[in-house]
Amino acid sequence: MKNKTLSRLLTYVKKYKIQLSLVIVFAIASNILTIIAPFFTGKAIDYMVKRGQVDFPEILKVVALLAVVYGLSALLQWFLSIFTNVISNRTVRDIREELFEKLNTLPLKYYDGKAHGDIISRFTNDIDAVSEGLLQGITQLFSGIVTFLGSLIFMVAISPVITLVVVVMTPLCFLLSSFIAKNSKKMFREQSKTLGELNGYIEEIIGNQKIVKAFNYEERSQQVFKEINDRLYQCGQKAQFYSSLTNPGTRYINNLTYIFSGIIGALVSVAGGLSIGKISSFLIYSNQFAKPINDITSIATQLQSAMASAERVFAVLDEKGEVSEENKDIIKDKGVREVRFENVSFSYKKESPLIEDFTMDIKPGSTVAIVGPTGAGKTTLVNLLMRFYETDGGSIFIDGKDTKEVTRESVRSSFGMVLQESWLFAGTIRDNIAYGRKDATEEEIIKASKAAYAHSFIKRLPNGYDTMITEDGGNLSQGQRQLLTIARVMLMNPTMLILDEATSSIDTLTEVRIQKAFLTLMKGKTSFVIAHRLSTIREADLILVMNNGKIIEKGNHEQLLEAKGFYANLYNSQYALAN
Numbered sequence: 001m002k003n004k005t006l007s008r009l010l011t012y013v014k015k016y017k018i019q020l021s022l023v024i025v026f027a028i029a030s031n032i033l034t035i036i037a038p039f040f041t042g043k044a045i046d047y048m049v050k051r052g053q054v055d056f057p058e059i060l061k062v063v064a065l066l067a068v069v070y071g072l073s074a075l076l077q078w079f080l081s082i083f084t085n086v087i088s089n090r091t092v093r094d095i096r097e098e099l100f101e102k103l104n105t106l107p108l109k110y111y112d113g114k115a116h117g118d119i120i121s122r123f124t125n126d127i128d129a130v131s132e133g134l135l136q137g138i139t140q141l142f143s144g145i146v147t148f149l150g151s152l153i154f155m156v157a158i159s160p161v162i163t164l165v166v167v168v169m170t171p172l173c174f175l176l177s178s179f180i181a182k183n184s185k186k187m188f189r190e191q192s193k194t195l196g197e198l199n200g201y202i203e204e205i206i207g208n209q210k211i212v213k214a215f216n217y218e219e220r221s222q223q224v225f226k227e228i229n230d231r232l233y234q235c236g237q238k239a240q241f242y243s244s245l246t247n248p249g250t251r252y253i254n255n256l257t258y259i260f261s262g263i264i265g266a267l268v269s270v271a272g273g274l275s276i277g278k279i280s281s282f283l284i285y286s287n288q289f290a291k292p293i294n295d296i297t298s299i300a301t302q303l304q305s306a307m308a309s310a311e312r313v314f315a316v317l318d319e320k321g322e323v324s325e326e327n328k329d330i331i332k333d334k335g336v337r338e339v340r341f342e343n344v345s346f347s348y349k350k351e352s353p354l355i356e357d358f359t360m361d362i363k364p365g366s367t368v369a370i371v372g373p374t375g376a377g378k379t380t381l382v383n384l385l386m387r388f389y390e391t392d393g394g395s396i397f398i399d400g401k402d403t404k405e406v407t408r409e410s411v412r413s414s415f416g417m418v419l420q421e422s423w424l425f426a427g428t429i430r431d432n433i434a435y436g437r438k439d440a441t442e443e444e445i446i447k448a449s450k451a452a453y454a455h456s457f458i459k460r461l462p463n464g465y466d467t468m469i470t471e472d473g474g475n476l477s478q479g480q481r482q483l484l485t486i487a488r489v490m491l492m493n494p495t496m497l498i499l500d501e502a503t504s505s506i507d508t509l510t511e512v513r514i515q516k517a518f519l520t521l522m523k524g525k526t527s528f529v530i531a532h533r534l535s536t537i538r539e540a541d542l543i544l545v546m547n548n549g550k551i552i553e554k555g556n557h558e559q560l561l562e563a564k565g566f567y568a569n570l571y572n573s574q575y576a577l578a579n
Contacts, residue, residue: 027142030076105321115200126309133306144292184242330410343394369537372546416494420501452487
């Protein structure tokens with residue numbers, strides 16, 4: 001899994017070949033200069049030892065030369081850092097764009113089964129971790145390779161015998177790093193998963209603060225938060241503890257290597273095999289040889305966290321999205337629609353069937369009301385109509401065309417939906433009303449608002465149609481938000497309507513007016529109305545009474561009352577409760 005994740009990350013990085021080439025050039029050039037510097041230092045020491053006196057002019061020359069070398073190296077390192085940032089930021093930008101594009105193709109059932117805060121965490125925390133890992137990893141990778149190989153070459157040139165000691169000790173560092181990384185990887189995965197869980201819970205609590213306060217749930221929510229936060233702390237501490245062992249462990253081995261190199265170098269020098277300057281240069285090179293290992297192990301935490309986060313991001317990208325429908329037919333724009341359900345079967349879980357062998361013909365331009373107890377399958381029927389979910393068996397036809405054989409876009413654009421739960425986004429009231437029609441004129445927006453009885457309250461707002469709405473319309477009442485969603489559908493003037501308790505949050509007087517506006521809007525259109533208050537659907541052409549995913553009664557209001565069945569009992573119970 002780790003190699004696969006790393007390979008996928010590299011495919012994004014490889015797209016920026018020019019920047020990557022510059023990174024390689026700057027890494028090689030800057031590190032070559034750094035590698036050459038100890039050679040001149042050793043030469044200067046040998047020169048002074050041979051002369052037996054301090055030659056300050058010569059020392060100043062060496063110092064000046066080293067200053068130029070290190071200065072150029074620093075400049076190249078600066079350019080290296082710039083282009084590494086460019087690659088890292090652009091790579092993360094591409095991943096984020098692909099992730100957002102993927103979310104737009106995922107079916108609704110994916111969102112129904114995932115905490116929204118966890119999905120957001122993958123966009124923010126996980127991608128930030130990937131960015132940090134790429135930034136550190138790219139820099140250390142190319143610089144480390146050049147320093148590692150360059151130092152090895154110079155050490156072999158100075159003394160193959162002492163180099164052998166360094167090379168023999170080096171695998172111990174890799175074995176130690178590999179062992180610790182293997183054990184800490186699962187903890188970083190758990191850390192990323194728990195962080196997503198924590199974000200999901202926070203998003204849930206913040207989004208439902210009214211409910212939290214109304215039920216005095218503050219203390220219990222704090223306890224739940226503490227439990228998740230403690231788990232995050234525990235797995236985070238374990239991940240950090242194990243990963244932090246890598247750097248001290250490798251440095252310990254490298255320091256032992258340095259000591260052995262110094263002892264053997266001293267023995268070789270006494271035997272006349274090496275000068276003092278060469279020993280000095282060799283010890284510097286042995287440090288440089290170990291530096292890439294130390295640098296990589298020092299950022300082991302970021303790298304492990306980046307890999308765990310990348311796995312979570314790629315897990316979303318690997319989700320099965322909705323199949324492309326570019327070559328499918330479309331439902332042409334018409335004023336009247338005929339809808340037919342033919343042997344439709346559906347279940348959210350295979351072990352719990354909901355709708356079975358459902359067949360129904362709905363005449364063009366008729367108003368169909370769907371009623372029944374909670375869980376009867378009313379909203380599921382709408383989800384299948386809109387292709388938010390696909391049927392397990394059977395077909396749904398619109399004007400004789402199987403909805404599976406036409407594009408989802410054309411199916412959904414045929415419907416206008418007003419749901420019980422209103423949805424608005426941060427923006428002006430004008431933009432929210434024109435959400436489904438960006439080309440709508442000011443006159444059309446105002447006309448739709450008047451039809452929805454929203455114009456009067458909009459004009460009373462400080463900036464009228466230019467008033468900014470906060471996220472989810474928090475600065476408006478629930479009734480006002482619902483009027484805006486009704487105006488949005490009025491503006492679209494779709495060929496079919498779906499009204500799911502569309503007036504549940506509106507006062508009685510406005511509801512009567514809206515019902516009249518809906519009657520005008522629904523005239524000549526095929527409409528589906530889900531209602532719990534049966535008094536609002538008495539004028540429907542057809543009433544479907546559903547229970548356990550099946551139609552148990554159908555007819556108009558008078559026919560169903562005369563039948564004295566489920567609908568009559570339900571209607572009479574509501575009437576009795578009202579009285």
